[in-house]
Amino acid sequence: MTTTTEISDKIATEQNLTKAQAKATVESVFKQVTDAARSGAETSIPGFGKFKVKDTPAREGRNPSTGATIKIAASRKLTFAPAKAVKDALNG
Numbered sequence: 001m002t003t004t005t006e007i008s009d010k011i012a013t014e015q016n017l018t019k020a021q022a023k024a025t026v027e028s029v030f031k032q033v034t035d036a037a038r039s040g041a042e043t044s045i046p047g048f049g050k051f052k053v054k055d056t057p058a059r060e061g062r063n064p065s066t067g068a069t070i071k072i073a074a075s076r077k078l079t080f081a082p083a084k085a086v087k088d089a090l091n092g
Contacts, residue, residue, distance in 0.1 A: 004023065004026055004027065004030075008022040008023035008025075008026045009022070011025065033051055037053050037078050040053050041053075047083055047085050047086075048082070048083055048085075048086060049081055049083045049086055050080070050083075051079070052079050052080075052081070053076055053077070053078060054076070054078075055075075055076055056074060056076070058074040059071075060072070
């Protein structure tokens, strides 16, 4: 697993920044993606992929331990679709 701190440290080294500057930049990128998702907007990062908000309707489900029918509330999810370059890197 890679953490925000590890990503920040790599960026700091590669871009000759302080660790604090790199971490602030990484956190700012994540905040912008989150803010866009909160408003329902798609975030497209060419060469990396797209973050989209998907609405999931309310539905009925079952409690696995009791078998009782329960209602599952509608929700919004953030999905990610990798760009072709990322797919190729993973499979090539």
